[in-house]
Amino acid sequence: MKPQDALLMNSDESSAGRTLDRNAVGFWQLTYQSISLIAPAGAMAATLTGAAVYAKGALPLAMLAGVITAAFMINTTVQFAKSIASAGGFYGYIAHGLGSRLAVFGAMLFLLSYFNILTNALVFLGGVFVPGVAAHFLGISLPGWVWWPAALLFYGLILALALRGIRPSLKYAVLTGTLEIGVLLVLSVLLIVSTPHPMSTAVFNPEWAAGGWSGFAHGVLIAMFAVSGSSAAVSLGEETHAPERRIRWAVIAAFLFSSLLFFLMAYALTVAWGYRQMGxxxxxxxxxxxxxxxxxxxxxLAWLLIALIANSLLAGSLAPLLSSARMVFALARDGVIFPPALGRLDRRNNPAQALIWITIAGAALSLATGFWLGPFKGFIILVTTSSMALFLGHLLANFALGPYARKCGQAHWFFHWLAPGLASLFIASAMVVTFIPPSFPSDLAPLFIFLCLVVVGLRLRQVPPRTLAQAGLLNVIDEGAPPI
Structure with missing residues (x-):
């Protein structure tokens, strides 16, 4: 069966004319959608900084362990992407392996993750990064209220770009992302060679982490989160030319690029700052x-890096906005969770209403957490919620891969069973060590996710059984599991 013949369209008349712009996205656009969500320069300022709170002088080791663990998670994405593509991304994957009901819960977990990448990035940009730059580089102490107008301005900028359509958004991602990667590589190498002791094995000792193994595990969890955004390309499946080939290779390319760059940055920052002073x-x-x-x-060079970090945080907010909007669009089009209005497209074949709704909801959550906890603690709770939701979603995807491959008669003992099993074990172990014993404000993340899933469960009780049975299975390209 040819890919263009495999699109399973909703036979319901209301779905007519509600498909995204097919063949609009190619390999490099997909790759940079994932790289933009990872936001390398933004991650240097935010995610790696968050990991350093726990891993401290063992940051390079935590990054290396996070990359190795994330590779098993990425395997699940790659295996599914060989045969299934949709606007819902993991929503369609889980539906084909575990059924529609669990797929809706899985979709909401990934949506929570991408949504809170958006919310935490803009809280960090407006409330932590901008005041930090003003204080350290301009000698200006900004008023405490400045963060929220800045955050709202950034929300407006990314929404304006997203509403122009997928092509301009991804063109921007490719151009700025290429410059960002090149500059970060050069700066990392320069930092390493400029230190008195550029080659240090001490940074590979977990004892330097805060609290020993507990802090190290928390650092690994954040490091895993840093590179797991490589899977962001899957939500563009409906708009991709030859998705069964391009998506998996884009995911692999983004993962390899970001992993190598993040490890190099973690090592450079640690040896340049001093592993004993990482506190x-x-x-x-x-x-x-x-x-x-x-x-x-x-x-x-410092100001160039500052400009790249600011742009990276904006691009790293645009990417999850694009992915989140397509997931909301897919769920609404299937008649579950969200109102039908969010499953409609504008004249550019763009899910404009979903984009606007997510932006408004994101701004409200960013402001609420920032006013309640302050920008820095607000950032911590939002990024923790995002990482926990992402890993719970990946657990469901891991559990779905083996059953789907078995249904297709193509199950492989390593790629479809052992690798996702190991990924699930790593994720579960890291989460247990991270959240037990609980600590404020990170302990709010599980509660927030639980309440969201309760709302989803209550909402599903209102969905007609026939509609729910088809959720995640319509408007999906399904080629069946290909040979390994």
Missing amino acids: SFAHSLVPGAILVRHTLKSPA
């Missing part, structure tokens, strides 16, 4: 830019 790293707000200015003696 002060995370509290410096913009440690990467500070290092470039003081270690490389170059204010110009």
Whole structure:
């Protein structure tokens, strides 16, 4: 069966004319959708800084362990992407392996994750990064209220770009992402060679982490989260030319690029700052830019990095907005969870109403958490919620892979059973060590996710059985599991 003949359309008349722009996205656009969601420069300022709070001097080891563990998760994405593509991404994957009801819960977990990448990035940008740059580089102490107008401005910017359509959004991602990766590679190498002891094995000792193994495990969890955004391309499945080939290779390329770059950055930042002094790293707000200015003696390079970080956080917010909107669109089009209005497209074949709804909801949540906990703690709870939801969603996807491959008669003992099983074991172990014993504000994340899933369960009780039985199975390209 040819891919173009495999699109299973909803026979319901209301679905007519409600498909996204097919063949609009190619390999490099897919790759940079994933890289943009990972946001390498933004991650240097935010995610790696968050991991350093726990891993401290063992940050490079935590990053390496996170990359290895994430590879098993990415295997699940790659195996599914060989044969299934849709706007719902993992929503369609889980539906084909575990059924529609669990697929809806899985879709909501991934949606919670992508949605809170958006919310945490803009809280960090407006409430932590901008004040940090002003204080350290301009000597200006901004008023405490500045963060929320800045965050709202950034929300408006990414919504305006997203409403222009998928092609302009991804063109922007490719151009700025290429520049970002090149500059980060050069700066990382310069930081390493400029330190008195560029080759250090001490950074591979977990004892440097805060609280020993507990802090190290938390650092690994955040490191896994940093590179697991490689799967973001799957939500563009309906718009991709030859998705059964391009999506999996885009996911692999994004994962390899980001993993190598993140490990290099983690090592460079740790040896340049000093692994014994990493306790002060995370509290410096913009440690990467500070290092470039003081270690490389170059204010110009520091300002270039600051500009790239700001742009990366914006692009890293645009990417989850695009992915989230397509997941909301897919669920609404299937008649579950969201109202039908969010399953409609504008004249550009763009899910405009879903984009607007997510932006408004994201701004409301960013402001609520920022006002309640303050921007930094608000960022911590939002990023923790995002990472926990992502890993729970990946657990469901891991459980779905083997049954789907078995249904297709193509199950492989390693790729479809052992690898997802190991990924699930790693995820579960890291989450147990991270959240037991609970600590504020991270312990709010499981409660928030639980309440959201309760609402989803109550909402599903209102969905007609026939509609629910087809959820995640319509408007999906399904080629069947191909040979390994």
